[in-house]
Amino acid sequence: MASQPETDTPTSPVSREQDHEPAAGLDRDLAALLEVERFEPPAEFREQALLNDPSIYEQAARDPQAWWAEQAEQLHWFRKWDQVLDDSNPPFYKWFIGGTLNASYNCLDRHVEAGLAGRVAYHWYGEEGEQRDITYGELLAEVKCFASALKDLGVRKGDVVGIYLPMIPEVIVAMLACARIGAPHNVVFGGFSAEAVRERMEFSEAKVLITVDGAARKGKTASVKDRVDEVMGDLATLQHIVVVRSKGTACQMKQGRDVYYDEIIAAADPECPAEELDAEHPLYILYTSGSTAKPKGILHTTGGYMAGVSATHRYVFDLKPNSDVYWCAADVGWVTGHSYIVYGPLANGATSVMWEGAPDYPHKGIWWELIERNRVSILYCAPTAIRACIKWGAEYPNKHDLSSLRLLGTVGEPINPKAWLWYHKVIGGERCPIVDTWWQTETGCIMITPLPGITATKPGSATRPFPGVEAEVRAESSGEPIEQGQGLLVLTRPWPSMLRTLYKEDERFIAAYYERFGRETYLVGDAARKDKDGYFWVIGRIDDVVNVSGHRLSTAEVESAIVAHPDVAEAAVIGQHDEDTGQAIVAFVTLQGDLQGDDAAVEGIRESVAERIGKFARPKRIIWTDDLPKTRSGKIMRRLLRDIAEGRELGDVTTLRDPEVTSKLQERIKELQAQEA
Ligand code: WTA
Numbered sequence: 001m002a003s004q005p006e007t008d009t010p011t012s013p014v015s016r017e018q019d020h021e022p023a024a025g026l027d028r029d030l031a032a033l034l035e036v037e038r039f040e041p042p043a044e045f046r047e048q049a050l051l052n053d054p055s056i057y058e059q060a061a062r063d064p065q066a067w068w069a070e071q072a073e074q075l076h077w078f079r080k081w082d083q084v085l086d087d088s089n090p091p092f093y094k095w096f097i098g099g100t101l102n103a104s105y106n107c108l109d110r111h112v113e114a115g116l117a118g119r120v121a122y123h124w125y126g127e128e129g130e131q132r133d134i135t136y137g138e139l140l141a142e143v144k145c146f147a148s149a150l151k152d153l154g155v156r157k158g159d160v161v162g163i164y165l166p167m168i169p170e171v172i173v174a175m176l177a178c179a180r181i182g183a184p185h186n187v188v189f190g191g192f193s194a195e196a197v198r199e200r201m202e203f204s205e206a207k208v209l210i211t212v213d214g215a216a217r218k219g220k221t222a223s224v225k226d227r228v229d230e231v232m233g234d235l236a237t238l239q240h241i242v243v244v245r246s247k248g249t250a251c252q253m254k255q256g257r258d259v260y261y262d263e264i265i266a267a268a269d270p271e272c273p274a275e276e277l278d279a280e281h282p283l284y285i286l287y288t289s290g291s292t293a294k295p296k297g298i299l300h301t302t303g304g305y306m307a308g309v310s311a312t313h314r315y316v317f318d319l320k321p322n323s324d325v326y327w328c329a330a331d332v333g334w335v336t337g338h339s340y341i342v343y344g345p346l347a348n349g350a351t352s353v354m355w356e357g358a359p360d361y362p363h364k365g366i367w368w369e370l371i372e373r374n375r376v377s378i379l380y381c382a383p384t385a386i387r388a389c390i391k392w393g394a395e396y397p398n399k400h401d402l403s404s405l406r407l408l409g410t411v412g413e414p415i416n417p418k419a420w421l422w423y424h425k426v427i428g429g430e431r432c433p434i435v436d437t438w439w440q441t442e443t444g445c446i447m448i449t450p451l452p453g454i455t456a457t458k459p460g461s462a463t464r465p466f467p468g469v470e471a472e473v474r475a476e477s478s479g480e481p482i483e484q485g486q487g488l489l490v491l492t493r494p495w496p497s498m499l500r501t502l503y504k505e506d507e508r509f510i511a512a513y514y515e516r517f518g519r520e521t522y523l524v525g526d527a528a529r530k531d532k533d534g535y536f537w538v539i540g541r542i543d544d545v546v547n548v549s550g551h552r553l554s555t556a557e558v559e560s561a562i563v564a565h566p567d568v569a570e571a572a573v574i575g576q577h578d579e580d581t582g583q584a585i586v587a588f589v590t591l592q593g594d595l596q597g598d599d600a601a602v603e604g605i606r607e608s609v610a611e612r613i614g615k616f617a618r619p620k621r622i623i624w625t626d627d628l629p630k631t632r633s634g635k636i637m638r639r640l641l642r643d644i645a646e647g648r649e650l651g652d653v654t655t656l657r658d659p660e661v662t663s664k665l666q667e668r669i670k671e672l673q674a675q676e677a
Pocket of ligand 1: 411
């Protein structure tokens, strides 16, 4: 079976699969699937696809700048660029130099001017059955009003605006209103805690924060504004808080600082022309996790980002805006939401579904119900969600007519063959190609992916770089390119939607991505394998970043939240393979003095993490220990902890300060596993 990864790395897709039994009824199919090895695009799909001629790859590779310029031509420019790429000062690349445009104009005005004001941009659904269809015309009108209102609050071009909102239509309005006046937005995922919001507002010196009274989650309403107030009080740079009245939750309003969204909109000028912005004008900052506890402020600019997201959205999803109904079931607070709920789909004039809630509320079939109701034709989600659906059972999707689907996508983590097969059969009815898209907050748009009308897919592989993108696998030791085998993933050519820097941290930007292989080779931070057909299999992170249910987290960030608890002396956090969430957070914790690791201590630590980062970052397991495995110089050996947690052979531990520590921990893990079983 050539398609099977040759590696025995525990995180590789197929070796994962061997860790557990395939779901009942799927095991024979799974064996058959791995025999098939490749899935060619169905003939009918290929015939009608926007791209179906494989020579596109060679064409783009011959002249990548011309290819990207062709993509940028699809956008509306107030002034066209003089030069496609300025690569005179790597890694500080610039794209479409001299060009001016506006992202909100590209997402809204130009469609309205083309007569599409009545086209639905979003079919929005609330948790309790609320429904709103928002057309391009309505969205434009509201964006103009809110952009005027932001100006009235004193927001000027270049000022950073924070956004902390749930999946309600106002989050889209807020982002586009910022883009309209050239105020870079800094969106914080609604699952982050208020403290995490404060930190991000502080780092980015945000002038205004847009938030909400309360947010719905599985039938409950959590107050948001009041939580924000508790931590935000003394932040000098923050001049205003705008509050969207969404759930009617009572909240304190501070005079002179806080205003209601609906009130400032009602008072604002309904006209607000889109600013003509330089192609390199910052569009947004999005904080993401790196190797240290301080999150990285990824900075994206306007022209290149818009060219990248619109082109990939069009071709990877084979988007036919007149007939498709598209649904990206991510949260706008992550990059997937920025690029493939907001900017990509709107730039392409798509009609999308937007869902406020969780996949299992009010019932476990809600996704499939929404697909049937809206005749969704393209679905894009994370493998974690698919694994949850497998657990709940095929009876939920089977109750609904999913025949409108013609293309499926995944993002965020490697997909294991079992989940791929289930997605293919149960959801896709064996007729929909699956695009497994690899990319990052940093890359802005999809980088490695099948083109659904061209590329034969192999379950678990993101296949090939998108046209114009060049990727390699490099040997860890020599740095030489590896034609077939495993190593470090790098991108060897600049691309338009690449991050421009880390906000106000140019040195850190270079150190994180452009030191290891020089200033022209982007170090991704993932390990990958390249197979005999040149297909890429992304295995997982090489740094201390973990991926829990597609949420990117830094172990250092979680450690610092744990040691902030007064009872904790020391902590080390690792990501452990998890059947449901991809990876799970495991914390090894030493308490102060004679304190006992009991249930109350577990709760206290989990609460500390929830408060400082967010509930989604709480450790799944806490393992008490008197000591941690350390080198003689006192460095914690996290690699050993990972081996211990995964039950791997440890090899030589004699260089440790106290080799006994590891065997004690191995015993603890065995006890815990026995208890959990
Ligand atoms: C991982 C999410 C395997 C990878 C868009 C990357 C993937 C990190 C895939 C970025 C995929 C994303 N297959 N792994 N298709 N897509 N990843 O910044 O480790 O939240 O570096 O962006 O997710 O996470 P981020």
